[in-house]
Amino acid sequence: MENKVIKARCELVDNNGLKELVLYGPVVNGKAWYLDSDEYICPQNVMAALKEADGEDIIVRINTNGGDVFAGISIYNILKDYKGKVTVKVDGMAASAGSVIAMAGDKILMGVGTMLMIHNAWTFAAGNADELRKVADDLDKISDSISNIxxxxxxxTIEELKALLNAESYLTAEESIALGLADEEIEEEPAEPTEPKEPEEDPEEIKNSIIGKYIAMRKESDKAQNKGSFYMNKFR
Structure with missing residues (x-):
């Protein structure tokens, strides 16, 4: 899936008396020369916004494709330490490091059509065999730290979570709620009275169905990739 650019925005706004921390765009560790804005989601900007909020309850609005994993973990812990109540509202996508940040909410709400995306840590790397093995070991440790969050x-279980991380899972609001990664979907008021809902399924069956679906999708994707690279798997 192609990631679309989300305009960077990290600021505290007043919405009819409610404090809202808007986190839109890439997650980075701090301002760098190649960034075109000072408004990127980074620990320093989040800390400054929370200082301005001064302990009042806040709503954190998220729309991000993710970014730096350690920046995401840092922001998660900054929000967890905040004195006021933190309600997270996913406005569009909370992907990768953005989904880590979302887990800081005392309550996590997802708007209509929104998604979480979770996956294992990844990086670009170059070097000899020993250096690349170390990179792989480091990535395993980072993935474990994300899993803990x-x-x-x-x-x-942790095994079920890792299956979803391995599958790089795009989770709908309904799926996220069933897996415990969100609390509630914000639904629009229906234009007309709706039919009574069917009795709810067993939560354990729903969870197993979701996990099974994403594992199957990953296996099919791996098969397609292996088939396409069958004659290109030798080093020269």
Missing amino acids: YMTRFSG
Whole structure:
């Protein structure tokens, strides 16, 4: 899936008396020469915004494709330490490091059509065999640290979570709620009375169905990639 650019925005706004921390765009560690704005989501900007909020309850609005994993972890912990109540509202996408940040909410709300995306840590690397093995080991440790954050909310086992991370899973609001990664979908008022809802399925069955679906999708994707690279798998 192609990632679309989301305009950078990290600021505290007043919305009819409610403090809202708007986190839109890439997650980075700080201002760099190649960035075209000072408004990127970074720990320093988040800390400044929370200082301005002065302990009042806040709504954190998220729309991001993610970015730097350690910046995401840092922002997660900054929000967890905040004195006021933190309600996270996903406005569009909370992907990768953005989904880590979302887990800081005392309550996590997802708007209509929104998604979470979770996956294992990845990076670009170059070097000899020993250096690349070390990179792989480091990525495993980073993925474990991310897993620990998701597990503060995830309703299943660590093995089930890792299966979803391996599959690079795009989760709808309904799926996120079923897995414990969100609390509520913000639904629009229906234009007309709707039919009574069917009795709800067993939560465990729903969770197993979601995990099974994403594992199957990943296997199909791996098969397609392996087929396409069958004659290109030798070093020269």
